[in-house]
Amino acid sequence: MQQGELVNPFPSARGRLTNGVISRPAMEWEQRYRRIVITSDTVATAFVVASIGGFFGVRDAANWHEKWRILAFGTELLVLVALAVSRAWAPAVLGQGAEEFRRLGRSLFTAAVVLSLGGIALASRNIKLWIFVALPAIALVTMTERYLLRLWLHKQRKEGRCLRPVLAAGSPATVRDLIMRTRKFPHLGWRVEAVCTPEDHGLDADHVDGVPVVGRLADVAGHVRGDGYRVVAVTPDPHWSPDRLQRLAWNLEGSDAEMVVAPVLMEVAGPRLHVDAVLGIPLLRVSMPTFTGGRRMVKGIVDRLGAAFLLLLFAPLMVVVALLVMADSRGGALYRQRRVGKDGCEFTIFKFRTMVTGAHTARAALADHNEGAGLLFKLRRDPRVTRVGTVLRRYSIDELPQLLNVLTGSMSLVGPRPPLPEESAAYGPDIRRRLLVKPGLTGLWQISGRSDLPWEEAVRLDLRYVEDWSLALDSVILWKTLRAVLKGQGAY
Template sequence: MSVPPSDLPFAPTLGSTAVRTPTTPAWVSKYLVRVVSLDVLVGVVAALLASLLRFGEALTWQYVLLSLFIPPMWVLALGLSNAYERRFLGVAVEEYRSVTRAVVGVLAVLAVSAFILNVLLARLYVLILLPVLLLGGLLARFVTRRWLLAGRARGDLMQRTVVVGRADAVGALVRSVKSEPSQGLMPVAVCASGLDGDWNMSSDIEGVPVSGRPRDAVAVADRMGADVVAVASHPDLAGKALRRLAWALEERGVELIVSPGLLDVAGPRLSIRPSSDLSLLHIERPAAGRRSVILKQLMDRTLAALLVLALSPILIVTALAIRFTDPGPILFRQKRVGIRGELFDIYKFRTMVVDAEAKLAALQARSQGNGVLFKMQNDPRVTKVGAILRRYSIDELPQLFNVILGDMSLVGPRPPLPAEVAEYEPDALRRLHVRPGMTGLWQVSGRSDLSWEESLRLDLRYVDNWSPIGDLRILLRTFQAVTRGSGAY
């Protein structure tokens, strides 16, 4: 028996005369105008520099003509490399990759053109032109992204989003989107199933109004003027139903985002494995291969040794300040749990009174930590010099010697105490699969202000997705977190 069209998910809106006309969000137009203008400027500057530095006053008309073609060629190469693709705008990694592909494209065009026309291009001209295009293109995207992120931090330049799926998955997705405004998604409505009552009896999920069931997603997107429909993991929204939804949104120029329900699996570990009748999502194993581990250890120890040399004046001044302001040892040693549960001695500058451990039991009831970790603002055991050292994480610098010795890494999960490991649930033990670090995802995401669950989630995300390039990014973010001093006490 055939099913009436009205009973098919999303079918009533397909082919309807009331279909919303596709429009380009205002923030996209603003972003494109800025980035294209900067790209044209980069092309002009690159052509001028290459011409003047290579030829000076001896510039020939052939290179004048070539230089006139460089700016439009550069913009065209970026366009063909998806640099202006709407879904990649504001996504740093993809935008930067597109610049690299565009530079390779320009090089290929110059080489092929020179071969066909049987002319010899000045090598210095090309060697100046391409690096300027590369650096200028990256800088243009860095500047426009800063403008975009600043606007999104104020709640502007956002994409109106309808979230669809089962109520619990929708709630998790809404929380995730709200916690990261840099993604540019602003939930304006929810279409959920699995509610305690009928949908019109539930006022909201995570502060977002419930406007219907999943089958009503297209109608709600039309009514709310949505730019994006985000589908949370839902067994009923797959296969034909999801395909119909994609068709309906395509007619309206609305983007479709699907959460596969894979928590904290980073993009580099995901790839599509196509087959004749379906596409499979392939998840690579975490980067724990021997070559990656050796590279990480080599990078850690080299950078740690260089940092010890560069920061030696600070280390000496700090040691003297502790020695002359409070009686007791300069360094604080404590047993911590490292990779595979091995114990090691961690080194820090002493920031508390000598008998701090003896006074801990009396302060446990006043802990402002996150359930497992003891933290306390205005801890009476902290010395005056110690408060300054903690605020800017100077007390952590002796751990550079732990890195050199191989007990720790520059980046990794926080090194736990044996007593904390004894309270770990099974999932938390995965933190011990990598060396603990001086800094990590949780340190640059809020430090002591995070809950234990959030700290654990970030540490597990790092364990499953770490890479040498990712470590460098975290080190750069660490400098910002330390200078702000947020969450440090």
Template sequence: MGIGPEWRARRSRTLRVVDGFVIAWAITGAYVLRFGFVTDTAVRGDETTYIGLSVILAIAWWSMLGAWNSRESRILGAGPDEYKRVAAASLWLFGLIAIFSYVLRFDTARGYVGIALPVGLSGLLLARWLFRQHINVDRETGGSTLRLLIVGGPGAIAHLADSLHRARYSGYLPVAGYSPGAPEGFTVEAQSGLEILGRRPDSESILEAIDACAADAVAVSAGVQLHPQILRHLGWELAARNVGLIMAPALTDIAGPRIHTQQVAGLPLIHVTTPSLEGGQRVAKRLFDVVTAGLLVVATLPLMALIALLVKCNDGGPALFRQERVGIEGKQFNMLKFRSMVVDAEQRLSDLREQNEAAGVLFKIKSDPRVTSVGKILRKFSLDELPQLFNVLAGSMSLVGPRPPLPSEVAGYEKDVRRRLMVKPGLTGLWQVSGRSNLSWQDSVRLDLYYVENWSLAGDLLILLKTGRAVIRSTGAY
């Protein structure tokens, strides 16, 4: 039914070919680099040559990727699972090779393995990334997607549809809704615009709705008024039709590592761990900040000296601008920046309030008349923020965190927004790599709260890597 099964099978077949090519390339290259074109180098006596070992290794590596479900269509194109499974399958394979070589006393050439693993793993990850870009381009035009029927209450349908529309690269396209127990006359969900195909709380009617909209999968969202036995029968019918079943609980902005599923009496109970940044985690983050910021200061010191000279020569004013910001737990500190505005910018702010283009408590103007000619260049590439590395070293900021707010902004915070102050503000963050000044106030808050709730050192590293791309593109920088 639908186009889902067809494109999924086609993508999986393509990945099998791509994986085989990359593995063959890596192993052949490792053999040639280690042994040249000599073919009689033996692993054990003259019985088994490295050519035979290479063939076995290639088949085993290709099979391990399949055993780890790294080509499963559900994870293609979005999220980190695809990369994690490729890495896990590869590392497990070579770990097993090391163990068997030690136990059976095989004299395996370490240079051969030392070349094959990093080259092959890097090639596989690069191939998966390129494949993902191809899928994302296809999804821009509506291809490689699963047509989704959303079953749930009116509010839950709207929320899930909006979330999936924002995450268009995830590969889910909401095409209709089904709202058991909804009032008469509820035929279109107002916020999402989805047509509501039924409201009877039985599996037969839902199956008819699936046929009507040619859905490839059904997402059961929060607030659905269906008896567990009906859901069970619905699952059986969907499996027989090769239609996917997705359960979407009422959890928002919760990262995967915080979610754990436990089977109790046949029920899949979802446990959500409490976010914390205490003890070892806090020490690790601080150590990472100090080491990385110190290296960046050393690397960028000549550039900072040049920028300071240019700012000073531009209008004779001070090179640095100090502004009071609010940090962790509401503590105020002086944030450093290269001055990108005229000297009396703060005094002229009141005259520009009516031109504010930002929402919420933020103040932003795309063509701010107070920005100097040098300041425009500094802002475009975020070079004005380099002195904040010294704030990081001093401990008032972190490399990655929520945007450092002004005291006037904090005064206007609602209760939930104050959770941004649970961690140190960052030189960069999710707001920096997601559009910067182009973000709405609601999106800025949502991203900052997501970071607070789901902090991890791996997440910080990923944000730092994305920051370089965001700075080069200068999207939303003004």
């Protein structure tokens, strides 16, 4: 290494394999990343606390519990303790899904409650400043810092670094599906390095989708201990009886491997899954999806307030866009279309017009050129789209008037894509479940590729949202929508 050359603190897991053995230092990146997150949270909290105290000038006070240093130190210590107690620094959640931000939010809420009770007990006059100014500022800074660190981690994973070596054990079909998913979504941090297959499959096929078959299902524990895999992914196969799964879990004790069992209900996840012990038997309890109640009421309030705020924010842009649309081609600025919403009720959706007037009459002539998936009609280079319309579609600006639909309650900020009546009429019973909730301005489909997605994948994402909806998931989708819109991928 030449002098002055920077050393990547997260080396690639590739090149760590020696005679089929993965060295333990290959997983040091997990602890390094954890230390970086802890340091960043600590520095961010200290910076906010110091800035708040300095800006509001609360150093001078007669009572000890009013002094700036006492309140500042107490607030920072309380936040850091809450983060540790809530396991917001657990390696299993860092860089993974919405759970990281859920724990971070829960920690800060706990800190706010404890700080409030402490302020009441001490009769502190300055405590409101720390509860209503400092803690929200800490939440904003730490969540932004965590998100930036996650983007950096995902970039490393796409380059083959910071990946957990996985041993997949199950039937060839289910293992192949797991391999395909890990390759499609490298940011999740898994890379299947080896496979164990059932006895009746034998070892005649020495690879599954390019991954070597190293043994049979009965050999899993031995390979994990000998080769140092970080994750053991157990996929469905008749071999896996409760007794064998329990024995495998016992045999993995003392190793660094995490055992992950894929349930039969593959698309049910998150807050709906609970493990309960009933009569000494561990049971996976699946709660009913939430379509009514307090959380839905909160979602409705957030939708309307968010839509009103965004309409005010984008009002100047919408006026300019309307003028450009009318100047580019004959016709009005807005396009109205009937769509199907919650419980199959039709409503009128608003969009900026992106096609020439009377474009619907030319659709039949273009039917043979349809590039849309399933029931969708899409053309990458649709001759009916205007010049301004091409730009509006690429960056989803044409959908801004749908904020009016959200404001009036026929749509939500986040939800499944609103289908056309003819699409909805062709739905089967399973696909009709997407009509159990309000359609959304954005959703999992938009942050996952939009029109580039196959029809089956788009439906799967919509149904997953219906089944696993949560306020935390909505927040993540809204955050990721901005990046998806700026990239313009899959929009045409």
